Amino acid sequence: MMLILHQDEKQPREGNTLQKQGDGMGKKTDEIVTLSQHLKRSGVDPDLRRLITSFAFVALDAQHQFPKYLRGTMGEPNKYGEAVARLDEWVNGYLCDRLIKTGLVRKIYSEELKEPLLGHGGAPFVVAMDPLDGSSNIVSNNAFGTIVGIYREDLPQKGRKLVAAFYKLYGPVNTFVYTAGSGTHEFVKHYDGLGNAQFLLLGENIRIPEPGEVFGLGGDPMDWSQAFLRFAKDLFKKERMKARYSGTFAADFSQVLHRGGIFAYPSTKKSPRGKLRLFYEAQPMAFIMEQAGGASWSGSGSLLDAVDKDVDARVPLYLGSKALVKKVKKALE
Numbered sequence: 209m210m211l212i213l214h215q216d217e218k219q220p221r222e223g224n225t226l227q228k229q230g231d232g233m234g235k236k237t238d239e240i241v242t243l244s245q246h247l248k249r250s251g252v253d254p255d256l257r258r259l260i261t262s263f264a265f266v267a268l269d270a271q272h273q274f275p276k277y278l279r280g281t282m283g284e285p286n287k288y289g290e291a292v293a294r295l296d297e298w299v300n301g302y303l304c305d306r307l308i309k310t311g312l313v314r315k316i317y318s319e320e321l322k323e324p325l326l327g328h329g330g331a332p333f334v335v336a337m338d339p340l341d342g343s344s345n346i347v348s349n350n351a352f353g354t355i356v357g358i359y360r361e362d363l364p365q366k367g368r369k370l371v372a373a374f375y376k377l378y379g380p381v382n383t384f385v386y387t388a389g390s391g392t393h394e395f396v397k398h399y400d401g402l403g404n405a406q407f408l409l410l411g412e413n414i415r416i417p418e419p420g421e422v423f424g425l426g427g428d429p430m431d432w433s434q435a436f437l438r439f440a441k442d443l444f445k446k447e448r449m450k451a452r453y454s455g456t457f458a459a460d461f462s463q464v465l466h467r468g469g470i471f472a473y474p475s476t477k478k479s480p481r482g483k484l485r486l487f488y489e490a491q492p493m494a495f496i497m498e499q500a501g502g503a504s505w506s507g508s509g510s511l512l513d514a515v516d517k518d519v520d521a522r523v524p525l526y527l528g529s530k531a532l533v534k535k536v537k538k539a540l541e
């Protein structure tokens with residue numbers, strides 16, 4: 209097996225006015241640690257451990273099939289009225305099927321399911337997921353991901369009730385970032401000499417860098433509020449930060465987590481609730497971000513305190529380095 213390589217510590221850009229801390233990489237180690245070893249030594253309970261590792265490997269197996277489903281859309285739009293790529297549909301079906309087979313899941317809520325899927329009555333977990341985040345990037349072969357939140361209680365629930373959350377990023381390398389409530393940790397897919405895949409620890413206890421270096425802002429700028437527009441201009445002018453926006457939340461989030469900064473899909477005039485979904489995208493990523501020392505905001509408080517009776521609800525979303533989330537709050541409140 210190969211040793212894990214770590215990037216040298218990053219230097220924050222000059223000219224940024226915010227306070228400096230965190231390198232976005234996590235603790236360096238030459239030790240080879242697999243995902244299941246890490247979950248065990250972190251004291252994660254056996255059922256949850258099994259569910260997280262099964263999910264990681266199911267997503268990995270699914271990826272081998274991606275080339276078959278790269279083109280085309282389904283006839284029917286999803287519950288949000290959006291076109292469903294063939295890959296969206298296939299990944300959703302594949303993940304649901306494999307998850308139910310673990311026997312650990314009571315119910316699955318998914319961005320691509322019209323109704324939640326019932327699993328095993330007495331099973332311990334309820335799952336909420338965006339099976340394929342960033343479908344518009346399928347045709348152009350840019351990164352896309354899978355975002356998952358795991359609860360013990362049924363939805364709707366506050367994100368504070370999450371027992372674990374993770375995202376998988378299908379990029380130039382495949383990474384898996386999780387939290388089970390004690391820090392945010394990153395793994396990367398490797399093959400051993402026999403061709404067996406493993407997720408190996410890349411960074412433990414990732415701390416989001418302050419000050420931030422990059423930002424990604426979604427929605428139509430012509431539809432942003434004046435206050436948000438001013439905030440966005442400040443990121444260029446005062447904070448001297450770089451714009452990074454790919455159209456895949458998981459990929460843009462990953463940039464912000466590793467390099468510091470802010471991601472927002474704000475409330476706009478036409479869409480006061482923004483675009484991203486509270487349970488499938490916002491809560492899991494807010495949990496990961498806050499566990500990495502960052503902050504989140506829904507327009508009224510932490511995204512982990514936002515709740516809605518509608519499990520398909522959207523929510524305005526702002527998350528990233530603490531100082532920048534504070535700044536956006538100040539700008540919009």
Ligand code: AFP
Pocket residue numbers: 290319338340341342343344426427455456457458473483484
């Ligand atoms: P899907 O999960 O339906 O692929 O949507 C992607 C997404 O929710 C999120 O990943 C992006 O940040 C956002 O939409 C991009 O939206 P715009 O196309 O409006 O920029």
